[in-house]
Structure formats: C-alpha cells, structure tokens
Amino acid sequence: MKKIVILISGRGSNMEALIAARDAGTLPVNIVAVISNRVEAEGLETAAKSGITTHFINHKAFAGREAFDSRLAQCIDEFEPDLVVLAGFMRILSDGFVRHYEGRLINIHPSLLPSFPGLHTHHCTVHFVTPALDHGPVIIQAAVPVLDGDDEASLSARVLQQEHIVYPQAVRWFVEDKLTLENGRVRIAAELAEPPVLISPEIR
Ligand code: GRF
Numbered sequence: 001m002k003k004i005v006i007l008i009s010g011r012g013s014n015m016e017a018l019i020a021a022r023d024a025g026t027l028p029v030n031i032v033a034v035i036s037n038r039v040e041a042e043g044l045e046t047a048a049k050s051g052i053t054t055h056f057i058n059h060k061a062f063a064g065r066e067a068f069d070s071r072l073a074q075c076i077d078e079f080e081p082d083l084v085v086l087a088g089f090m091r092i093l094s095d096g097f098v099r100h101y102e103g104r105l106i107n108i109h110p111s112l113l114p115s116f117p118g119l120h121t122h123h124c125t126v127h128f129v130t131p132a133l134d135h136g137p138v139i140i141q142a143a144v145p146v147l148d149g150d151d152e153a154s155l156s157a158r159v160l161q162q163e164h165i166v167y168p169q170a171v172r173w174f175v176e177d178k179l180t181l182e183n184g185r186v187r188i189a190a191e192l193a194e195p196p197v198l199i200s201p202e203i204r
Contacts, residue, residue, distance in 0.1 A: 002175040007089035012043020014087040017164035069097040095131040103181040120146040
C-alpha cells in the first residue's frame, strides 16, 4: 500500500477527511506520519488519537527557510512516503524542497476571489506543487455558489465541505497510480469519468 505523509499547521480538517476516507475503506493508503510546524496545531492531537505517528518541527528554531526545509525533508524522508500532502501547512516552501518532491507533493487551497466572474461562485483547487509556478498544475477543482446572505464564514464552510471531497479524491487517484505529473502537466487515467471541476449541487 502506498505511503503518505501529511503536513499541517492548524485545525487539520482536510487531514481528518483523509483519515476518515482511509478508515471507511475508500482510500487505500498508509498514513505514515503527520508533521506540524506548530505545536498547538489541533490536528496533531487528532492524528495521534488515530494512532498516526506525529512530529512537531518548530520553524522558529531554525536560522532560515532552507535550514528548516532541509530538516523537514529529512524527517519526511525517514518515512519514505510516495506522496507528501500539504493540508493547511502555512509555510512557503523553498525551491529546493519543492524540487526534491517533484511529482509527489500536492496542496489544496480555497479561492477567496470569485472563480468565474459574474457567476457568483468560489472554488477550491488541488494542485501539484512546483517551484516555477504560483499554483502548480491543477488536479481537481470544486466550485460552490455564493448564496444570498452568505458571509465569509458561511462561504468558507461551504468551500471547505468540497475540499473534504476533492482532496481524498485526488489522493485516491495518486495512490491508485491514476494520477501523475509529466513534463509539468497533470495526467489522469483515461478511464476516470470524473470531471476536473466538481460543481456543487446548488449550482447545477
Ligand atoms: C484549508 O482551507 C486549505 O485549503 C488551506 O488551509 C485550510 C486548512 O484547513 N490550505 P484545515 O487545517 O485542513 O482544516
């Protein structure tokens, strides 16, 4: 079974969605470690309760970004993961780190700007992390509507719900060898019927 390491800095709800999918038997993966750069990250406790090995590496204890990243990479590599999953990891990663994990480092982020101007939708995106690009090649996105009376909290909650669907989906594709990064482009196995953008039922 493929191994993944998850990096977090806080709440860890995306990490929880991955653990839940694993426990439900829909994500055949071995979560070998959860690493946080913040000791107070709630997700550390959640992971430990699920029996997952956790590590805390304090970025403030290092002289600079490279030094921290190299310690982090050393810790990750001890677990020999097939995939490194950023799940609310609040650090800019150095080019060297990102290159080291090329094709096996993914991230999720929510948009704070309307995804399709005029349509009142927001989205979240799962993408490979590459040094050259801001966002990196997109694996899957989900779009949600902005409803009357929405505020930032209700909108983020709606986007987060979709994050918890698309992130396990992207990891599932990866661990089933249906997703790769080739020459800077995402390749998803042809037999997959899922569209690259999941539109939430409210806007369909
Ligand atoms: C999520 O919105 C994720 O997309 C972004 O940071 C947030 C982390 O939330 N990168 P959680 O820690 O997974 O609950």
